Amino acid sequence: xxxxxxxxxxxxxxxxxxxxxxxxxxxxxxxxxxxxxxxxxxxxxxxxxxxxxxxxxxxxxxxxxxxxxxxxxxxxxxxxxxxxxxxxxxxxxxxxxxxxxxxxxxxxxxxxxxxxxxxxxxxxxxxxxxxxxxxxxxxxxxxxxxxxxxxxxxxxxxxxxxxxxxxxxxxxxxxxxxxxxxxxxxxxxxxxxxxxx
Numbered sequence: 001x002x003x004x005x006x007x008x009x010x011x012x013x014x015x016x017x018x019x020x021x022x023x024x025x026x027x028x029x030x031x032x033x034x035x036x037x038x039x040x041x042x043x044x045x046x047x048x049x050x051x052x053x054x055x056x057x058x059x060x061x062x063x064x065x066x067x068x069x070x071x072x073x074x075x076x077x078x079x080x081x082x083x084x085x086x087x088x089x090x091x092x093x094x095x096x097x098x099x100x101x102x103x104x105x106x107x108x109x110x111x112x113x114x115x116x117x118x119x120x121x122x123x124x125x126x127x128x129x130x131x132x133x134x135x136x137x138x139x140x141x142x143x144x145x146x147x148x149x150x151x152x153x154x155x156x157x158x159x160x161x162x163x164x165x166x167x168x169x170x171x172x173x174x175x176x177x178x179x180x181x182x183x184x185x186x187x188x189x190x191x192x193x194x195x196x197x
Contacts, residue, residue: 013133015081021120027090029129032080034070037089041082042066044089049115054174057110057145072096079137081129083113083122090114093126095134095142107139107189111153123156134189142187147172147180154183162187 016030032041045053045060058065072078077098083091091113098104109130113123134142144162146153162185171182 013129013136019083019125021117021122021125023120025085025117025120027083027085027117027122027125029081029083029125032070032073032082032092034074037082038063038066038070040087040089041069041092044092044112044114047114048112050175052112052115054149054176056112059175069094079130079133081126081133083117083126085117090117091122091126093123093130095130095137095139097134097137097139105138105140107134107137107142109142109144109157118152124160127157127160131189139189142189144185144187146183146185147174148183149180150183154185157185157187160187 016028018026018028020026042060042063045066048061053059053061058069060066060069069078069080073080078094078096080092080094082089091111093109093111095107095109097107107130109127111123111126111130113126131142142162144153144157146157148154148167164183165186166184168182168184170179172180174180
């Protein structure tokens, strides 16, 4: 078992933990280990369809990018909860927080779930973990950033209490060089609007 340690202190979550999905499958939630999980997370990223990868904030199909992610986990700037089925990573949720910036009260949410595990509540469960961790860390607001094309992701966070803050036109460039608008949504950590947090 393990718990979360960051620059702000200890978090009262216990891992690993088995969760039941809405389709009766089970997944194991646990914290990312900076060394051991780099290759497993990289393999997960490489299994994602091109549409999912198109507008990820960073290209996690590049092993070096996942290694840098692991360094941020080790330093306590990022906390990542992995969802495993057997030896396979089937999803993750991360909260990214920079304690030396003027946005130190914010945490950025990133969630990704394998296609075979969508629609069964795994994304919501991962989001719930991140909100609990963020609350323990004293993060006041969670920020989610998606392109306008990511309608399912926008709907998911909207159902879970996030509100639209801005649409930034031509703000991101996908892997194919195409520009797209960025949707910024936020949710107060202390005041989740639904049971999904």
